[in-house]
Amino acid sequence: MTDLEYADHADALLLQIEQACDQITEESDVDLDAQRVGGMVTIVFPNRSQIVINQQRPLHEIWLAAKAGGFHFKFDGQAWQDTKGQGEFFAMLNRFATEQAGEPLNFSA
Known part of the structure; x- marks a missing residue:
């Protein structure tokens, strides 16, 4: 993947x-605050x-940090997959x- 493809x-x-x-904020009782700064989005519950x-441009990865831990994802041509095989x-x-919200939330691809 080229740098431009990764960025897109x-x-x-x-x-x-x-x-x-x-x-989610409009359709439920959960008030999420999504703050974007450059290549990073912080979701506050x-x-x-x-x-x-956040984006990791040199590695062509997306990193996700949650209470459950930190995870790295690479794009496989169709979806972002965990680099250790833990899922999409x-x-x-x-x-x-x-x-973290204490109720079902659905972020869709």
């Missing part, structure tokens, strides 16, 4: 996350816990966000 896919991912946060997603990005984000 990574920027699209961060935009999807921001839009999903807005939709009502209990003040956070999930941080949005499936893992849904699980961690649900745990």
Whole structure:
């Protein structure tokens, strides 16, 4: 993957996350605050816990940090997959966000 291809896919991912946060806030009782600074999105939950997603341009990866730990993802041509085989990005984000919010949340690809 070229640097430009990585940037396009990574920027699209961060935009999807921001839009999903807005939709969740509009359609549920969970008030998420998504703050984007450059290549990083911080999701702040009502209990003040956070999930941080950021671009790692030199490695062509996306990193996700949640209460459950830190995870690295690479784009496989169709989706962002955990580099240690633990799953797809949005499936893992849904699980961690649900745990931190205390109710089901759905971030979709």
